[in-house]
Amino acid sequence: MTGDRRKFSRQNEDARRSALIDAAIDLVADGGPAKATVRAIAEQAGVTPGLIRHYFSTKEALMRAAYAQVMDGMTEASLAVLATAPDRPEARLALFVAASLRAPVVDGRAMGLWAGFLHQMRQDEEMRAAHEAGYLHYRDLLQGLIAELPRAVVGARLRADAIACNAVIDGLWLEGSALPHAFAVGELEQIGLQAVGAILGLDLAAQMPEKDK
Structure with a gap:
């Protein structure tokens, strides 16, 4: 019974921590960081303001966790397509790029959150570190996919290609999220595939599996 109680307690702890992160994300999305006060976050999560300190040393620590969750969620959505991707490096890269330029990754709410947290990065070194970690995680995944292509390139060129393709x-993600009605269905994906393909010297659009075009 003691083991069951501890497991249940741990699940409650995780659920409350997640609820606080979700509340912070919702408030920033709705009104920017200024709206995400400790009191508002606690009220949104259904806890007392003092309980936040039990899970996060400061409000800034909570906001960093919220930002990391938003960024990681977008990367995971892009990565998910590889689970059923063909065993061809060109197709895997094409699917990853296309997934990064369509819903749910391209999303006005996500862009608003990114913009809301951007100001905090200028003032908070740890927030900048969280942003850097998210950026490098996505770029490293992209670089790994590029490295699998049948090309003979040195490490410096591989890194430069990944930086350019990521940019x-x-x-495109930023413009598509900010102005979703300015682009036709699938237009961002096609432009992205063409541009990334041009950087890498291959027809990436032609590598998309027929069912995903």
């Missing part, structure tokens, strides 16, 4: 994807 293209980031720019």
Whole structure:
């Protein structure tokens, strides 16, 4: 019985921590960081303000966790397509790029959250570190997919290609999330595939599996 109680207690702890993170995300999405006060977060999560300190040393620590969850969620959505991708490096890269430029990754709410947290990065070194970790995680995944392509390139060129391709994807993601009605269905994906393909010297759009075009 003691083991069951401890397991149940741990699940409650995890659920409350997640509820606080979700509350912070919802408030930032609705009104920016200024709306995400400790009192508002506690009220949204259904806990007392003092309980937040039990899970996070400071409000800033909670906001960093919220930002990391938003960024990690988008990367995981892009990565999920690889679970059923063909065993061809060109197709795997094409699917990853396309997934990064469509819903749920391209999303006005996610862009609003990113913009809301951006100001905090200028003032909070640990927030910048969280942003860097998220950026490098996605870029490393992208670089790994590029490295699998049948090309003979040195390490420096591989890194430069990953940085350039990531910049293209980031720019299209930002515009597509900010102005969703300015683009036709699938237009961002096609532009992204063409641009990334041009950087890498291959027709990436042609590598998309027929069912995913």
